[in-house]
Amino acid sequence: xxxxxxxxxxxxxxxxxxxxxxxxxxxxxxxxxxxxxxxxxxxxxxxxxxxxxxxxxxxxxxxxxxxxxxxxxxxxxxxxxxxxxxxxxxxxxxxxxxxxxxxxxxxxxxxxxxxxxxxxxxxxxxxxxxxxxxxxxxxxxxxxxxxxxxxxxxxxxxxxxxxxxxxxxxxxxxxxxxxxxxxxxxxxxxxxxxxxxxxxxxxxxxxxxxxxxxxxxxxxxxxxxxxxxxxxxxxxxxxxxxxxxxxxxxxxxxxxxxxxxxxxxxxxxxxxxxxxxxxxxxxxxxxxxxxxxxxxxxxxxxxxxxxxxxxxxxxxxxxxxxxxxxxxxxxxxxxxxxxxxxxxxxxxxxxxxxxxxxxxxxxxxxxxxxxxxxxxxxxxxxxxxxxxxxxxxxxxxxxxxxx
Numbered sequence: 132x133x134x135x136x137x138x139x140x141x142x143x144x145x146x147x148x149x150x151x152x153x154x155x156x157x158x159x160x161x162x163x164x165x166x167x168x169x170x171x172x173x174x175x176x177x178x179x180x181x182x183x184x185x186x187x188x189x190x191x192x193x194x195x196x197x198x199x200x201x202x203x204x205x206x207x208x209x210x211x212x213x214x215x216x217x218x219x220x221x222x223x224x225x226x227x228x229x230x231x232x233x234x235x236x237x238x239x240x241x242x243x244x245x246x247x248x249x250x251x252x253x254x255x256x257x258x259x260x261x262x263x264x265x266x267x268x269x270x271x272x273x274x275x276x277x278x279x280x281x282x283x284x285x286x287x288x289x290x291x292x293x294x295x296x297x298x299x300x301x302x303x304x305x306x307x308x309x310x311x312x313x314x315x316x317x318x319x320x321x322x323x324x325x326x327x328x329x330x331x332x333x334x335x336x337x338x339x340x341x342x343x344x345x346x347x348x349x350x351x352x353x354x355x356x357x358x359x360x361x362x363x364x365x366x367x368x369x370x371x372x373x374x375x376x377x378x379x380x381x382x383x384x385x386x387x388x389x390x391x392x393x394x395x396x397x398x399x400x401x402x403x404x405x406x407x408x409x410x411x412x413x414x415x416x417x418x419x420x421x422x423x424x425x426x427x428x429x430x431x432x433x434x435x436x437x438x439x440x441x442x443x444x445x446x447x448x449x450x451x452x453x454x455x456x457x458x459x460x461x462x463x464x465x466x467x468x469x470x471x472x473x474x475x476x477x478x479x480x481x482x483x484x485x486x487x488x489x490x491x492x493x494x495x496x497x498x499x500x501x502x503x504x505x506x507x508x509x510x511x512x513x514x515x516x517x518x519x520x521x522x523x524x525x526x527x528x529x530x531x532x533x534x
Contacts, residue, residue: 132235132253132343133172134281137186139337140164141264141314142206154315161336162319167311169261169283174233176200177249177261179211179220190338199231203263204246222247242266250279257344259283260301264312267292268301278303280344286310286332287317290375291407293330298378307347308332325531328352330376353519354481359488359511359532360524367435369524370483377481379430380410383421385439416443422474422482429480437486437514441507444468450506451499468510476517486511488523 138144145164146155158164166180170187173196180186187194200213200220213220223229223239225247230236233254240248246263253259258277262268262284275296282302284292287310296302310332317323327334331352335341356373360366374380411430415421418440421432434440448463449455475482490508495501515521521533 132251132255132257132259133340134259134283134343135170135187135190135192135340136309136311136335136337137168137170137183137190138165138180139167139311139313139335139339141312142166142180142204143314145313145315145319147315150315152315154318158315158319164313164337167264167283169311170194170197171235171251171259172233172253174198175231175235175237175251176217177251178203179213179217181211184214186337190340198233199229199235199237201237201249202247203249203261204266223249241269243269253343255344257281259343260296262292265289267295275299275301278306280305281307281309281341283309283311285312286330286376287326288312288314290330290372291409293332293376294378294407294409297376307341307343309341310334322529325529326372329373332376352481355475355478355518356483356520356522357511357515357518358483358485358522358524358529359515361488361491364524365527365529366485366487366522366524368527369522369529370433370435370485373483374431374433374481375407377431378409380407381421381430381432382410382412383418383432383434384412384414385416385418385434385436385443386414416440419470419474422471422478422480431481431483433483433485435485437484437510438489438507440471441468441503441510445503445506450502453498456502464506468506468513471510472513472517475514484514484518486514 144166146158165182165186167178168180168183169177170192173192176197179200179202184194194214195216197217200218202220202222223237225239225241228238236252238250240250242248242263244266246266248260248262248266248268251259258279259281260279264285265288267289279301282296286293293302293308302308308331310327313334317326323334358366358370418434444464444467445451448460450460450464489504495504523530523532
């Protein structure tokens with residue numbers, strides 16, 4: 132099957148009319164995105180959008196051969212005028228199948244939001260799945276017969292939809308995942324490419340023609356990622372985004388609990404609320420055990436954070452006290468950190484680690500404070516050396532230090 136993306140944006144398009152935001156301001160030239168619409172083999176049109184005839188012509192195609200027009204979601208605002216010669220547009224009821232005269236077979240997939248997804252099987256047996264904006268498959272808890280060759284969905288708006296498809300086997304290692312319904316929440320350009328790649332997807336410009344089933348290199352997802360940043364920099368949110376499209380994530384909280392501290396409890400609560408409900412949480416500082424190299428099939432780990440792990444390790448080593456530090460505390464702490472770094476090096480699990488970047492401000496007034504700063508700097512450097520990908524988050528903006 133040959134797919135031509137007549138548009139790849141949300142129904143409002145990008146830039147949004149009258150929107151003064153920074154993302155819309157830089158959405159010019161090849162970064163402009165019309166509402167998502169997909170032309171399949173010149174015979175099937177998924178979503179009818181304004182300017183579809185002109186968009187097809189710019190891509191070197193015609194809508195004259197279209198035999199079926201299917202809508203995936205409710206269209207707000209004025210009705211889109213049906214170009215002359217096109218069949219009437221409609222939606223297929225959930226679960227029903229449709230045979231197109233061109234030899235394509237279509238099945239309507241139920242969504243958890245208003246809209247309909249479409250599974251399309253081409254005459255040669257290639258399989259693709261197209262989902263509406265803001266939609267995820269409803270009830271995909273079973274096992275798919277086989278992975279799709281290509282999936283087009285709202286990756287950035289609903290990353291958990293991709294997680295569900297991965298959990299069911301509908302998306303496999305070789306599935307080409309295309310991000311569509313792109314909005315102004317993510318700036319176009321490098322940040323869009325990076326955000327898509329973190330989920331194992333890619334974004335393409337309007338007018339791109341894709342071949343379903345043709346080989347395309349799937350974004351290489353790093354096994355180990357370290358996310359650094361200062362207080363309230365957005366480092367934890369960035370770390371969570373990197374695993375939002377994957378099922379069975381184990382969130383490892385090294386903070387523990389603090390009895391009688393409502394402000395701390397509120398912080399922990401906010402973190403839990405923004406994480407997907409399918410994620411599990413464990414509160415522990417025993418990281419070496421979780422990173423065990425034999426757990427290759429275990430869920431991905433999100434460890435937040437190394438600074439609190441170091442606090443616990445210094446507590447156990449008695450490293451806050453100068454005398455204890457000189458009498459063996461330093462040796463004990465170095466042993467524990469070396470074990471952790473070795474575990475990061477040896478792990479076969481996908482892991483994202485979070486840590487505080489230190490040393491850019493006021494020098495601590497106490498020897499124990501300076502000791503903590505120095506040891507965290509050493510730990511960050513040692514862990515970064517073992518990670519394929521390292522990010523520094525500054526004011527919510529991720530900067531790749533190691534790619």
